[in-house]
Amino acid sequence: xxxxxxxxxxxxxxxxxxxxxxxxxxEQLQSVKPDYVSVTFGTGKSSDLRRTADVCNKIxxxxxxxxxxxxxxxxxxxxxADIVLQAYQNAGVQGVLVLRGDKVEGRExxxxxxxxxxxxxxxxxxxxQFDLYGACYPQKHPDxxxxxxxxxxxxxxxxxxxxxxITQLFFDNDDYERFAEKVRAKGIDLxxxxxxxxxxxxGQIRRMTSLCSATIPKSLQRIMSKWxxxxxxxxxxxxxxxxEQISELVAMDVSGIHLYTLNQxxxxxxxxxxxxxxxxxx
Ligand code: FAD
Numbered sequence: 001x002x003x004x005x006x007x008x009x010x011x012x013x014x015x016x017x018x019x020x021x022x023x024x025x026x027e028q029l030q031s032v033k034p035d036y037v038s039v040t041f042g043t044g045k046s047s048d049l050r051r052t053a054d055v056c057n058k059i060x061x062x063x064x065x066x067x068x069x070x071x072x073x074x075x076x077x078x079x080x081a082d083i084v085l086q087a088y089q090n091a092g093v094q095g096v097l098v099l100r101g102d103k104v105e106g107r108e109x110x111x112x113x114x115x116x117x118x119x120x121x122x123x124x125x126x127x128x129q130f131d132l133y134g135a136c137y138p139q140k141h142p143d144x145x146x147x148x149x150x151x152x153x154x155x156x157x158x159x160x161x162x163x164x165x166i167t168q169l170f171f172d173n174d175d176y177e178r179f180a181e182k183v184r185a186k187g188i189d190l191x192x193x194x195x196x197x198x199x200x201x202x203g204q205i206r207r208m209t210s211l212c213s214a215t216i217p218k219s220l221q222r223i224m225s226k227w228x229x230x231x232x233x234x235x236x237x238x239x240x241x242x243x244e245q246i247s248e249l250v251a252m253d254v255s256g257i258h259l260y261t262l263n264q265x266x267x268x269x270x271x272x273x274x275x276x277x278x279x280x281x282x
Pocket of ligand 1: 039040041042043070071072097098099100101102103114115116117135136141142143144145149150151153154156157166167168169195
């Protein structure tokens, strides 16, 4: 049985919190010894352009963990993409998670990188040193007509150089199994790291699932309804739910688990301490 990788996602804290606030988070995550840390990117406002690179730079320098920097293309000109990619280069970033980004109401798109695949091609041609990662959606992307057409569209980013995928959150491993079977049947055999969302707050889970059109299975709905107003019990039950989800995915021989830390080191460490034996070489 293969040993999956274990990686983490963090986001740059708001400028007013100061860049250092993210380092105490990452510092506390050191005991996890992640295979890589990915750092999210905003919607490409000029004030956002260097934030992800700054965080990657410090993580790389201070903790010597490989970093994967996210980049969304929808609102970027080529010049802006170059500013960010050169900053990633200087920050020692190992790979870029190439994304389209979400549409923001009332804001004009740049009309340069329409899809993640356009940005992937640009990076592949101009910054070949980066490993390219792409997003995938076990319950389909909300814009896609069907799961099959969404999987067909994955081929565009693969043709443009993406060599590893990370999934959107999901809570029912059967959804992933169905997706993985379809992906493999279409001849796509890239490693897929599974994006796992910790369950510690019912409102937050409802908000996030509605934003990305993911579903909440009955078993998790029961947990959320029962302990909605008892945060401590919800955290405990949600923690057990997620650890079970991870152990089943490891049994399914997935390539990697990618935990969305939400910058909460305590929850992340607790999950890691519990599932760690599953990641030991046997
Ligand atoms: P695309 O791959 O472009 O797909 C979008 C839609 O277009 C899909 O329906 C797809 O089927 C279709 N499609 C794809 N390629 C083509 C093509 N060439 N021609 C025609 N149709 C096509 N957002 C942020 O703002 N910042 C982040 O840091 C961030 N991190 C993320 C990390 C992960 C792991 C995931 C899963 C999502 C993340 N997102 C982030 C959200 C992401 O930006 C949105 O989900 C966005 O709506 C789609 O991005 P994408 O790269 O999957 O788009």
